[in-house]
Amino acid sequence: MTEIIDGKVASQDVVAEVKRLSAELAVSGGTPGLAVVIVGEDPASQVYVASKSRMASECGFHSVQYSLSSDTSENELVDLVCKLNFDPQIHGILVQLPLPSQIDTGRIIQAIAPEKDVDGFNFINVGKVGTGELGTAFIPCTPAGAMLLIERVRGKDLTGLNAVVVGRSNIVGKPMASLLLAANCTVTIAHRHTRDLATITRTADILVVAVGKPELVKGDWVKPGATVIDVGINRVPALADGTRRTTLVGDVDFGAVKRSAGAITPVPGGVGPMTIAMLMANTLVSAYRAVGMVAPRFDEAKRSHMDDNRFDVV
Numbered sequence: 001m002t003e004i005i006d007g008k009v010a011s012q013d014v015v016a017e018v019k020r021l022s023a024e025l026a027v028s029g030g031t032p033g034l035a036v037v038i039v040g041e042d043p044a045s046q047v048y049v050a051s052k053s054r055m056a057s058e059c060g061f062h063s064v065q066y067s068l069s070s071d072t073s074e075n076e077l078v079d080l081v082c083k084l085n086f087d088p089q090i091h092g093i094l095v096q097l098p099l100p101s102q103i104d105t106g107r108i109i110q111a112i113a114p115e116k117d118v119d120g121f122n123f124i125n126v127g128k129v130g131t132g133e134l135g136t137a138f139i140p141c142t143p144a145g146a147m148l149l150i151e152r153v154r155g156k157d158l159t160g161l162n163a164v165v166v167g168r169s170n171i172v173g174k175p176m177a178s179l180l181l182a183a184n185c186t187v188t189i190a191h192r193h194t195r196d197l198a199t200i201t202r203t204a205d206i207l208v209v210a211v212g213k214p215e216l217v218k219g220d221w222v223k224p225g226a227t228v229i230d231v232g233i234n235r236v237p238a239l240a241d242g243t244r245r246t247t248l249v250g251d252v253d254f255g256a257v258k259r260s261a262g263a264i265t266p267v268p269g270g271v272g273p274m275t276i277a278m279l280m281a282n283t284l285v286s287a288y289r290a291v292g293m294v295a296p297r298f299d300e301a302k303r304s305h306m307d308d309n310r311f312d313v314v
């Protein structure tokens, strides 16, 4: 029987823990602060930032949102980020992506102070995740959430499992591969130039797909019993009848793959909700670090069995 991995339930568990620990921090006089910045009117981005700001308030955080017009200049955005870097009430800065084309996204991400980079996109955090320095890093929210979902199904010890990550983005594919490697999986990264993708995906005990191609992964691309994590969120026409109604599908053909997979995330209701929950977790961790308290670790059990191979030569 295939398990449908419920990201809504898992995210509620994370948020419940964040709320508990946020209340505990309040006793010591600390309130986590999250600043969410959006530039422009992209409808999906507006929904996501509204959820982030609302969730932050529900967690007892100091929650501020900056909604800037689509013609905001790069320098204006850098100025805002720098102001937030020095604001003692703010522990997490999130600039919603994508940004309008006149703004160099890389420059904005690097302007965020690494200790407030709760998205985990800044070079310092990227370097920490890439070198297995997970205890002091901010791990990008989507791969962090995907790892928690994988552990709910496969348990904390993933040692020796074959993991295939389809997609090599800086936001999902690369950090996902680093996290699976840190958990002692044998990791393959596939991408648009990969030859015979189906042969590679069929080797996976854990298959993570993050390419933004509707229903790319077919039923016979998946090993029986595999854990399939679908990160894609694609809006497609609901019916081929010319109406403008749309529906959401992932990068995996859910109906076909669920017949062979051992466990699979749905879209919607899989990885998506975890992204926002892990942002709350990262902001809480940042606030704990800021007051010099031992930060909670949402993936403690996973790391406790991990090989410390950070300084191995090979």
Ligand SMILES: Nc1nc2c(c(=O)[nH]1)N[C@@H](CN(C=O)c1ccc(C(=O)N[C@@H](CCC(=O)O)C(=O)O)cc1)CN2
Residues within 6 Å of the ligand: 044, 048, 094, 095, 096, 097, 098, 119, 141, 142, 233, 248, 267, 268, 269, 270, 271, 272, 273, 274, 275, 276
């Ligand atoms: N600064 C960032 N920008 C973006 C990130 C990010 O992590 N940091 N990720 C994505 C968008 N995103 C969060 O920002 C996000 C995407 C999807 C969901 C989600 O819950 N999706 C639902 C479906 C929602 C719908 O109906 O459209 C689901 O999968 O169930 C949450 C957050 C890009 N930008």
